[in-house]
Amino acid sequence: MSQDTLDRLLVPSTATLTSVLKGRGLSNTFMHDVSPLKSTMKMAGRAFTLRYIPAREDLTDVPMDNLTDKQRVGIEQLTPGDVLVIDARGDTRAGTMGSILAERMHQLGAAGVVTDGAYRDSPTIAECGLAAYSRAMNAHTNKTIHYPSEIQVPVGCGEVAVFPGDIIVGDAEGVVVIPAHLADDVAAAAEEMESKEEFILARIRAGASLVGTYPPDEETLKQYERRDR
Numbered sequence: 001m002s003q004d005t006l007d008r009l010l011v012p013s014t015a016t017l018t019s020v021l022k023g024r025g026l027s028n029t030f031m032h033d034v035s036p037l038k039s040t041m042k043m044a045g046r047a048f049t050l051r052y053i054p055a056r057e058d059l060t061d062v063p064m065d066n067l068t069d070k071q072r073v074g075i076e077q078l079t080p081g082d083v084l085v086i087d088a089r090g091d092t093r094a095g096t097m098g099s100i101l102a103e104r105m106h107q108l109g110a111a112g113v114v115t116d117g118a119y120r121d122s123p124t125i126a127e128c129g130l131a132a133y134s135r136a137m138n139a140h141t142n143k144t145i146h147y148p149s150e151i152q153v154p155v156g157c158g159e160v161a162v163f164p165g166d167i168i169v170g171d172a173e174g175v176v177v178i179p180a181h182l183a184d185d186v187a188a189a190a191e192e193m194e195s196k197e198e199f200i201l202a203r204i205r206a207g208a209s210l211v212g213t214y215p216p217d218e219e220t221l222k223q224y225e226r227r228d229r
Contacts, residue, residue, distance in 0.1 A: 001046060001167065005183050006081065006111075009044040009169050012190035014176045016197075017169060020189045024182065031158025031175040033090075034114060034133050037122055039172040043131035045083040045111030047166040047177070049155045050074045052088050052096065052117070052146040060143040071148035075101055080109030083168040087155035088117025092136035094145035095120030099128065106130040114168065114175050116158045117146070133175050199224050 009017070014030065021029045050071060066072040078084060084105060086096045097113070099121035105113060112131035118138035119125055125132050135158070142148075152164045160177050162168070167178040178186050200214050213220055 001165075001180060001183060003081070005187050006044045006167070008187040008191065009167065009178070009183065010042050012187075012194050014169060014171050014173050016190045016193050017176045017178065017186060020186050020193060021176070021178065021182070023189075024186075026179070026182075028160055029177050031114065031116065031133075031160050031177070033135050034116055034158040034175050035135075036170060036172060036174075037119070037126035037132045037134065041112075041131040042172075043083060043112030043168065043170045045081045045168060046180075047085045047162050047164055047168050048074065048078055048082040049152055049162055049164050050084060050086045050148060051150040051153055051155045052086065052142075053149045054089075054091075055143050055145055055147045059147050069148060070151050071097070071101075071142075074148070074151040075104055075108075077151070078105060078108045078110045081111050083111050083170075084113040085155060085157050085162050085168060086113065086115035086117065087157050087162075088115050088135075088146060089156075090116045090135065090159075091145055092118040092138055094118065094140035094142050095138050096134075096142050096146060098141075099124035102128050102130050102132065112168070112170060114157060114170065116156075131170055133170050196224060199227060 018030045096115045096117040102125040106129050114133040118136040119134050120139050122137040154163050165180050167183045
C-alpha cells in the first residue's frame with residue numbers, strides 16, 4: 001500500500017468512505033460504538049491485529065514475559081504506518097492497554113490504535129501523539145478481564161471484520177475498514193464524491209431547493225462538470 005494512497009484516504013470523511021464502500025457492495029465497514037480519544041486526530045494505516053480472549057487465572061497469574069506475551073510481541077512488531085486493531089469482544093470492564101504501551105507504539109511510528117474495548121490512562125494516551133479510538137475508558141488493568149491470544153489473524157472489532165493488512169481510517173466520527181485491494185479505487189471515488197458534495201452544499205447554502213439538487217438532476221450534474229471551465 002503506497003503512502004500516497006494512505007494520505008489521500010486521510011482527506012475524505014469516514015461518512016464519505018462508508019458511502020463509497022456501500023456502492024461497492026460492502027455495507028458493514030464502520031465500527032460500531034467506537035470513538036476517538038481526541039477528535040482532532042485522524043489516522044490511516046495498515047491493520048495489525050491483536051485478539052483478546054477472556055482471562056483465566058492459570059494464564060494471567062504468571063510473571064510477565066515480554067518475549068512471549070502476545071500483546072508485547074505484537075506491539076514490538078509494529079512498523080511505521082501500522083494501526084493496531086485490538087479485538088476485545090466489546091468488553092469494557094478493563095483496559096486493553098495503557099499509556100506506556102501507547103507511547104512505545106508512537107515511538108515506533110504506528111499510525112494509531114483502535115479497540116472495541118477500553119483503555120486505561122486514556123487522558124495521557126489522548127495527548128501522546130498517537131491517534132486512539134475505543135469504546136470506553138476503564139482504569140482496571142487488562143488481564144483482570146482479557147488475555148492476549150493471537151496476533152495477525154482475522155478479528156472482529158466494533159462488529160466489523162478486520163483482516164491483517166486491511167486499511168483502517170479514523171476521523172472525528174469513528175473508524176472505517178477498507179479491504180486493501182479496494183483502497184486505491186476507494187480513495188479516488190471518495191475524492192470525486194466529496195468534490196461533488198461540496199458543489200451541492202454550496203448550491204444549498206445559496207438557497208437552492210433539494211429538488212433537483214440533492215440528489216443532483218441532469219442539469220445540476222452538467223453545471224458541476226462545467227464548474228472549473
